[in-house]
Amino acid sequence: MNSARARILIVVGIVIAAFNLRPGVTGLSPLLDAMGAEIPLSAAFLAIIGMLPPLLYGLSGFLTPRLYSRFSGLSLTTAAMVMVAVGLGVRAVTDSPALFLGLSVLALLGMGIGNVVLPPLVKSYFPDRVALMSTVHVGLLQFGTFIPPLVAVPLATGVGWRGSLLVWAGFGVVGVVCWIIIRLIRPAPSAEVAAAVVGGSELARLMRSKRAWALMTMTGLTSFNNFILFTWLPSLLTRAGFDAAFAGAMLALVTAIPLVLGFVLPALAQKMTSAYAIVAGFCISLAVGYIGLWLLPTAAPVLWTVLLGIGISTFPLALTLITLRARDAESAASLSGFVQGGGYLLACTGPLIFAFLVQSFDAMWPAFAVVLVSVAVKFLVSHAACRPGAI
Structure with a gap:
């Protein structure tokens, strides 16, 4: 296959993989009430299901770069798509909450591997188009976050909550087919990505970098709030008196802004010397949205949701900064693993703490x-995280 066709095929693969990294999360929370009417769901289940995505994304962040030392990025992405398709597909038909959680672990590990693999793939295959391909990667990831909660309840009305969940497993199957084809063709990268492992001297180097810690903390606190909203925004709105369809639409809206x-x-x-002014504005927006949702939830729910959506938009910016601040294609996997690994482990405490305090x-x-x-801590660390220069 010639170079141009190979690059097009990789673009298609990145688009499909990026889309598959979130539907299994945001497509579930609007359906928990309907699911609970058929399968008894304990308070522990609800706390764990909210904690699992960032926890497993974090573990994947440290695991995936190590796998680079044994397997290629193409192989890892293919395996990730298989895990997503199998985990989402089988969990949709089980009647066991414990098995549902176990299959969620499988799917979320696949998504976590994809989180870490895609930035190095972008750096490897498109070193001259990093900003453009980061836009494609981040945009499709956010698109896969936005669509599921918007259509989850309407789909469940027609085909039941199981059918609604199976739709996203179907997209996972498309990802499997696409990446098997890519894996068989094995298009040559423009820049080789070496086995950059988050461990040993590389881990020590990153742990000595205040900017790496700042970027990890900024990313982690962004996801801390993302997953609280993904899990709890529909519930908070229904508690305030709104119906499930409206709550699902607001969850879709809060993900549409990013x-x-x-x-x-x-x-x-890429054009700005520092993105700190943007992050500072996002922090203010997030704080105001939270205060409105807390004190005046019925006064302007759409406004509060829009402000919250603007506030969590630091996430696509953080993903871009990982790629832009990496010294080269080799270090992109290491920095991505450190920032996303540590960040998601920090983020996993969010839904758990919030659930404990609410209950x-x-x-x-x-x-x-x-x-x-x-939000205040994120505001303080973001200045160092956004400074120009390679980490």
Whole structure:
């Protein structure tokens, strides 16, 4: 296959893989009430299902770069798509909450591997088009975050909650077919990505870098709030008196804002000396959205949701900064693993802490106090995270 066709095939593969990295998460939370009416779901199940995505993304962040020392990026992406398709497909038909969680672990590990593999693939196959391909990667990831909650409840009305979940397993199957083809053809990269492992001297180097820690903390606290909203926004709105369809639509809206901004932030970040002003504005927006949702949830729910969506838009910017701040294709896998690994491990505490505080207190202020403190810390560390220069 000639070089031009190979690059087109890789673009298609990245688009499909990026889309598959979130539907298994955001397509589930609007259906938990319907699922709970058929399968008894305990409070522990709800806490664990909210914690699993960032936890497994974090573990994958440290595991995946090590796998580079034995397998290629093409092989890892293919395996990730298989894990997503099998995990999402089988969990949709099980009646066991424990098995549902186990299959979710399989699917989420696949998504976590994909999170870490795609930035080095972009750096490897498109070293001269990093901003453009980062826009494609981040945009499709956000698109795969936005669509599922928008259509989850309407789909469940027609085909049941199981059928609604199976739709995303079907997209996983498409990803499997596409990446098997790519794996068989094995298009040659423009720049080789070596086995950059997050361990030993490389881990020590990153752990000595204040900027690496700042970028990891900024990314982690962004995901900390992302997964709280992915898990709890529909529930908070239904508690305030809105119906499930409206709550699902608001979850779709809160993910749509990063989708839209994700198409412009990568190019903007590449042109700016520092993206700190953008992150600072996003932090203010997130804080105001939380305060509105807490104190006046029925007054302007759409406004609060839009402000929250703007606030969590730091995530596509953070993904772009990982690629832009890496010294070369080799270090991209290592930095991606460190930032996403540590960041997601930090983020996994968000849904768990929020669930504990909501269920333990009659008042909502402890839960909202935690998220507002997290926004303040993110505001403080982001200046160092956004500084120009290679990490």
